[in-house]
Amino acid sequence: MTDFKSLGLSEVLLKAIESMGFVTPTAIQEQAIPALLEGDNDLVGLAQTGTGKTAAFGLPMLQLIDPAERFPQGLVLCPTRELCLQITGDLKAFSQFLGEVNIVAVYGGANISNQIRDLRRGAQIIVATPGRMLDIINRGATNLSNIRYLVLDEADEMLNMGFQEDINSILSNTPDTKNTWLFSATMPNEVKRISRSYMDDPVEITVGSKNTGNVNIEHEYYVVRAREKYAALKRIVDYNPEIFAIIFTRTKIEAQEIAEHLIRDGYNADALHGDLSQQQRDKVMKRYRDRSLQLLIATDVAARGIDVSDITHVINYSLPDDIENYTHRSGRTARAGKSGVSIAIINSRETGRIRQIEKVIGKKFEKGEIPSGYDVCEKQLFALIHKVHEVKVNEEQIGPYLNRIYKEFENLDKEELIRRFASLEFNRFLEYYLNAPDLNSADERPSKSRERDHTSGGGSFTRMFVNLGSVDDLTRGDLLRFICDNSGISGQQVGRIDLKGIHTFFEVESSEAETVYNGLKSGSFKGRNIRVDYAEGNKSGGGRPSKSSRHGAKPSWKSSSRGSQGGKGKRR
Incomplete structure (x- = not known):
């Protein structure tokens, strides 16, 4: 050797x-x-x-x-x-x-x-x-x-x-x-x-053949209907509880929007793209390197030169325009001799491009099936059980509490305690994935059994204004958290966020507009008073909704499914 x-x-x-x-x-x-x-x-x-x-x-x-x-x-x-x-x-x-x-x-x-x-x-x-x-x-x-x-x-x-x-x-x-x-x-x-x-x-x-991919990377592709791409993405993430991934998109707008929707759905995610300042980029990358971020959504240009160890998955939400870029994307995983998985989520019209990529990298793709709701629940449950097996017990710190803990559980036998413990986290996934539809598709025909639309549940939206913007070193994700923290609403009740330099327009469900208005108007940011108002003459609760809400416009990738990594998100 x-x-x-x-x-x-x-x-x-x-x-x-x-x-x-x-x-x-x-x-x-x-x-x-x-x-x-x-x-x-x-x-x-x-x-x-x-x-x-x-x-x-x-x-x-x-x-x-x-x-x-x-x-x-x-x-x-x-x-x-x-x-x-x-x-x-x-x-x-x-x-x-x-x-x-x-x-x-x-x-x-x-x-x-x-x-x-x-x-x-x-x-x-x-x-x-x-x-x-x-x-x-x-x-x-x-x-x-x-x-x-x-x-x-x-x-x-x-x-x-x-x-x-x-x-x-x-x-x-x-x-x-x-x-x-x-x-x-x-x-x-x-x-x-x-x-x-x-x-x-x-x-x-x-080393290897010219233009070929890393031999330690498994390549998979999933065929879904275009409108169910986002739901499929979440299903794949939920099926891999320990995932630490980069999700690649074709455009900056797509990267930001997917990141916002993942954050809303309870995932630990953020975006990396060319519209971020260097300070914002450094902040996102620090969180990702520290593993306080689990999902990084990035464009090809923004991800150039990223060298983060132990990335488990690369997910191609959109295939790259230049096929050779697929090699660079997939190369973000399986570094230093480790193994990794590169996934492509495509529609039926893109299978020909998979064949082209196979010729470039010299490896075959495996066609995968989007996991069923039952499969996801089973995977999450046993991941939880595995964590219990692997957890290190700090005897010194937990010792003073043990007698009280034993007393709390003295009326439960071993089997009942196990059932209750497993159900504590498992029920969230079980309820969410109850009657979950099959997302696998070989064509683009409409499906009657679709998961509910991501933005459903709130009716019309009201467009609002706040005097915070990118000049305050805020991303859309930061602003989403600020709105939710100060008004008490969930991220799923916030619509499009249009971040400008010194101000931002955002949409909230009309039924919550007054709550948001009252929550923000008395707030402050870094010692500065917040100014919030209704945009375009909107009135709280029943005023004229914004243009996108009046016409029901939604990006095609917005999903139906409400999911969350690790069972921590809000679910219906």
């Missing part, structure tokens, strides 16, 4: 690797590290995300640079802020015993003056996103004329994001004598052009 020592790495790097708990190199590391340590090779490495590419180029670069020289010797270009910070963190960990090695991250959304100051203190390695790196160059804040090693990481993603011209400009500021190391998950024509233009007879290393 190959170990890191046999790859030719120095003792100080081996010490760092050992301290980080790494024992066996991955396939890309095993092949790339010896080739790069020769010091005079261009290289193209093709491997899926999550296969250890950072160590594959980072360890050789750290061994080859001279820490005594205080100018940039290595440059790593990557597509996103998140990936930039991740690579920087990894390189710093690898170099912990090397002495004076300064690694500086350069990315948008942060103070450029601080980054320029860090560079002028002397950086041997720069890790950068293309746009900010070009800005630094144009300001004359760094000199790349002595760059010896240039890495293009996630090259296909950088090109998909439109960084071709920025990359060309940056490379024109580097010497022709440098070594260029290109790493990519796929090899589209644009990446081939870069390799031909900027590389000299590169060594090519391919």
Whole structure:
């Protein structure tokens, strides 16, 4: 079995690797590290995300640079802020015993003056996103004329994001004598052009086949009617109690709306898309990394470079326009040798695209069946029982309460206690999924047995105004929680939320409009008084409803089913 020592790495790097708990190199590391340590090779490495590419180029670069020289010797270009910070963190960990090695991250959304100051203190390695790196160059804040090693990481993603011209400009500021190391998950024509233009007879290393998917990922698809997509999504989530997933959508609007509806239905979810400020994006990603979020709803662009460990599922709520993007989506799970599941929820007209994706990734999809209500209830019940088996009992803390607990249960025998305990959580799912319809469909014909519409139960809606908006660092999800917390209504009684800069329009069931008005008008936000009013001349309880309510307009994905992860949501 190959170990890191046999790859030719120095003792100080081996010490760092050992301290980080790494024992066996991955396939890309095993092949790339010896080739790069020769010091005079261009290289193209093709491997899926999550296969250890950072160590594959980072360890050789750290061994080859001279820490005594205080100018940039290595440059790593990557597509996103998140990936930039991740690579920087990894390189710093690898170099912990090397002495004076300064690694500086350069990315948008942060103070450029601080980054320029860090560079002028002397950086041997720069890790950068293309746009900010070009800005630094144009300001004359760094000199790349002595760059010896240039890495293009996630090259296909950088090109998909439109960084071709920025990359060309940056490379024109580097010497022709440098070594260029290109790493990519796929090899589209644009990446081939870069390799031909900027590389000299590169060594090519391919882990797996070109453009194929990770072998540790299971691929499944579910065929449902278009209007029942959202219900199917919730059914799949409920069937996987320990799910930790990214749900991909095609548009920013779709991502935000699905996130809002999941929050309303009691799920632990939030959205990540291009309309968020960097501060809002960081807030969402921190919650997701801390696992205080269970479902992240994202667009392809927003999810670029996300590297979060232990993601169990990737769910394609909408298939990507570019089939190759499916490889990037599914690569967010099954990282570092772990397994994962990639799910596509489609209608019958999209089965042909599944066949196309199979050809690209070289793997077959399994056609799944949306679980029945009975299946979901059974899965949730035994997940609860499994938690009881696995829970760690803190004898010291619970000890003082045990006598009182025993006294409370003294009239219940073992069987009765088990039945009552299981029913405490299980009844919620049992009641909700009673007579739940079959969501599986091979065609688009209407079904007579449909779950009730997501927005049903409140009749007409009243449109309202509140003087809070995105300038207050609020997302639609934040505002939904604020409305519910201050008025006492449930999220299911709130309709569309139209978040503006300094104000927001939102809809509530007309029967609750006065309650919301009274609840918000006396409230405050960060010490500022809240101003709330009826929009478009609406009157409480029976005024003219908003345009969308008058015409009964609803997005086609809105579901019928009211569900909740883990049984915590409000159910009817």
